[in-house]
């Protein structure tokens with residue numbers, strides 16, 4: 001079996017971002033440089049307030065940096081009308097950023113935020129609708145439903161397509177959240193503390209699933225986490241301190257680690 005070729009999905013170049021802070025500015029990201037490739041999962045660890053969520057906000061086109069480039073590959077997205085190539089998220093208008101986010105970026109936050117009145121299947125179908133796939137009409141509905149069912153099977157929820165969120169456990173809701181984030185075949189999957197509301201066992205299941213899905217869906221996954229248990233299974237680990245992002249040794253004690261850049265372990 002051949003390993004799919006890894007390509008850069010997100011590249012941050014000299015990214016700096018500040019928040020207005022009373023009379024001055026607080027620097028949340030300070031000259032951040034990093035590249036995240038397809039088919040890899042990277043953890044970002046670091047103390048509270050160090051800038052981890054700000055990094056995801058910039059990577060997810062939710063906030064524009066003050067300076068620097070945030071280059072996202074739009075290469076293989078079937079859901080974007082825009083040209084194939086690379087966009088600089090730092091330069092997009094709010095409307096364009098929303099379109100790129102819906103078509104190319106999957107977001108998973110601590111709380112699943114599922115819509116209470118939609119079934120599990122409908123949550124995924126609604127996301128596909130927002131992603132504006134180019135397939136239309138009945139063919140689109142069939143393709144959407146087939147993809148949703150495949151993803152629900154991948155996250156171990158194939159029997160639960162018609163349940164409402166209120167009738168799921170916390171771990172099951174988080175798995176729906178992850179399936180929903182993958183619905184539009186994003187190149188980039190951004191995950192912020194997905195296990196913080198889960199017990200250890202369910203948290204471990206969700207993390208294992210994210211690692212597997214990153215490989216099968218070929219996404220570049222960036223995972224912000226305080227949980228060091230699974231760091232050895234990450235392709236790379238970065239540490240954020242005071243807005244500075246640097247490669248970290250955390251979790252990697254074996255001889256496979258690289259000596260240059262973040263520690264790639266496979």
Ligand SMILES: Nc1ncnc2c1ncn2[C@@H]1O[C@H](COP(=O)(O)OP(=O)(O)OP(=O)(O)O)[C@@H](O)[C@H]1O
Nearest residue numbers: 019020026028046047048049050051052053054055
């Ligand atoms: N909307 C905002 N307005 C002003 N300052 C903010 C805002 N959001 C975050 N900050 C500040 O920016 C810095 C980085 O915050 P950020 O949320 O990115 O940290 P974090 O590493 O994700 O923290 P945690 O682990 O606690 O979630 C902190 O000093 C925080 O107080």
